[in-house]
Amino acid sequence: MKKYVSFFRNRFAMGLQYRAAALAGMTTQFAWGFMEIMVFRAFYSANPAAFPMTFEATASYIWLQQALLAVFAAWMLEPEIFDCIVSGNVAYELCRPIRIYDMWFARSMAARLSRVALRCFPIILVALCLPKPYGISLPPSAFQFAVFLCTLVLSFLVSVSFYMLVYVCTFYTISPMGLRVMVGSVVEFLSGGGIPLPFFPERVRGVLEILPFAAMQNVPLRVYSGSMTPAETQRAVALQLFWLAALTILGRVLCARAERHATLQGG
């Protein structure tokens, strides 16, 4: 366990070094957040009755999504891990007395958390100060906030374990490009990165809520603004736990198989 903690610490400290990049990233995220909210405002004034949640809840959803982007973002995969598989350097990792799956899991977690740590607070602070319907509203109760934090942690773990599958699959496909593009666009969209899941048509949403996609970012963002009933929340948390277990087990099995049959690329 200790070694994985230190992998985590190293990567986390490294991530904290990129402060100028974080500043640039934050400007972009502010711009995205504003544009996104303006789009929804236009749709809201076109037909408020068709809105699946209140406008305040939508605004909170959008700002939290921007602030916590690195927790979920499907396109933020670690290029170093891909390089190490493609170039064959993974051979060195295989010699070490560690489990590759756990090491990469710790790495991805640290990379994402360090990004969030630098970026989320300024965005949330500013969004809290924005005038009423456009900013983040405070959570309805302390209990709701606690539930939000739990679902956030769960969705973070589900996301990381989902993206671990992409790394592991690279052992089989060698070229990561196709998968990365696929995951970067399709998974991002299906988990509510493009438009929030509640805005999807009823049927599509029903399917996505059972699949891991909703568990990846939709649940905590909706729990925060209280737009989910307690029964719905319970079901969502159960599904999150299920997917976390399923995805990590699948990832480990695939990884163990890949390690046994790994063909090393490059010389």
Add this chain to the structure above:
Amino acid sequence: MKKRKWDALSLYMHYIRLSIRSAMEYKASFFLQVASQLLLSMTTLMGLAFMFMRFHSVAGYGYADVLLCYSIVMMQYSLAEMFVRGFDTFAGMVRRGEFDRVLVRPRSEILQILGSRFELTRIGRLLQAVVVFAYGVSHADIFWTPLRIMTLLSMLLGGILLFSGLYLVYAGFCFFTLDGLEFMNIFTDGAKEYGKYPIDVYGEKMMKFATFGIPYALVQAYPLQLLLGRSDCPLYALFPLGTVAFLMVCHAFWRFGVRRYTSSGS
């Protein structure tokens, strides 16, 4: 003088030919990339479809109208990326010191950078935009007059000029920072992402910025009124050409950067 211009053009064509030939050496990879370009923009389209299933119209624009707007912006952006991509990857050129080599050659540096990269894979996105455009046209029942066809062409041309100007500024910043500035993405990627809706959807302030700041509205919202028959003012057809002025300002900034350039070492 005239001969030299033709010379430059034929050199540029030669650059493009080389680029296409080198892309064709990796045919499978090329077609995969084209396919992935197609796929990437597919999700945006799905998002639009889902929103309009729920709301039917926004700020007076129907689904077909927005599809037209989206596809035209997509064409502008992918054409610009195809031809001006060299400026997008210019940061690397400066950092590796390759720009020094460009400067000592007896040719315009802009021509050489334009020629350094020709991104044929963007044809995937262009194809998708054309298909969406066709779908939009068939559902928006536009009556095609010569004026409207001209408007469309001037929108495409103006859009390419506008994005080229932005890329020039982006590259111009590299002279000072040696690295691409991520915030510029707001103006390029952001325009592609949020330009799918006519800009007046975003309210009056945004419209002002997009007219007098960075003139997105000139190639999108204004001429679109004419295209969709929401206005008869034929002047709107000429609006996109206003981007020439924007391009000149960007070019001036670029010249300023080139003069200040002091190699990156190495």
